[in-house]
Amino acid sequence: MKLPILYSFRRCPYAMRARMSIIRSGFEVEHREVILRDRPDHMMEISPKGTVPVLQLTDGRVIEESLEIMEYVRPWKLTSEERKWINRNDNEFKFHLDRYKYPNRYENADHILHREMACKFLSDIDSDIPSGNLSDAIFPFVRQFANHDRTWFDSQNWNNVHQWLDANLSSVEFKECMTKYPQWIQE
Ligand SMILES: N[C@@H](CCC(=O)N[C@@H](CS)C(=O)NCC(=O)O)C(=O)O
Numbered sequence: 001m002k003l004p005i006l007y008s009f010r011r012c013p014y015a016m017r018a019r020m021s022i023i024r025s026g027f028e029v030e031h032r033e034v035i036l037r038d039r040p041d042h043m044m045e046i047s048p049k050g051t052v053p054v055l056q057l058t059d060g061r062v063i064e065e066s067l068e069i070m071e072y073v074r075p076w077k078l079t080s081e082e083r084k085w086i087n088r089n090d091n092e093f094k095f096h097l098d099r100y101k102y103p104n105r106y107e108n109a110d111h112i113l114h115r116e117m118a119c120k121f122l123s124d125i126d127s128d129i130p131s132g133n134l135s136d137a138i139f140p141f142v143r144q145f146a147n148h149d150r151t152w153f154d155s156q157n158w159n160n161v162h163q164w165l166d167a168n169l170s171s172v173e174f175k176e177c178m179t180k181y182p183q184w185i186q187e
Pocket residue numbers: 009011012013014015036050051052053064065066067
């Protein structure tokens with residue numbers, strides 16, 4: 001049986017949010033694991049921008065934005081409030097997360113300063129913990145932030161964030177989401 005195709009990369013937080021929705025909705029896909037420095041020709045043909053995740057439906061349509069994949073597989077009409085949180089996550093928080101994790105990739109990036117700036121988002125989340133699709137759209141990024149220096153992260157007093165993240169990371173859905181696949185090789 002022909003299934004929709006998902007190009008994905010295990011550790012990518014955008015791909016994770018798409019996979020979480022796919023798992024929660026029971027949407028079946030053929031999973032194709034991508035190594036970003038060796039992207040398959042077929043993926044580049046259907047989505048030349050070259051980012052994951054990419055979902056190709058059985059009628060040939062291509063969805064190449066993680067949020068649109070979430071919206072498609074698990075019908076979700078984002079409220080303006082949800083849109084605001086996602087914009088903050090994907091722009092403000094992601095910007096500081098990248099500079100905290102990889103300061104050498106950016107000129108004059110002070111990783112401690114960027115960690116401080118990222119904390120603003122986390123303390124706002126702490127007083128308004130996301131749920132449902134919004135939670136799935138955000139927690140993979142917070143996971144990345146937490147993993148960079150778990151001891152420091154655990155010492156911060158965001159009790160709600162800690163509980164929320166732990167619950168997500170220990171869920172059966174997330175375990176499924178992190179299934180390891182070998183690199184997909186085009187025949
Ligand atoms: N706006 C895209 C962003 C996806 C994205 O940037 N994915 C990263 C991996 S985490 C990627 O494919 N990077 C490859 C590149 O930028 O060359 C989405 O939400 O799907």
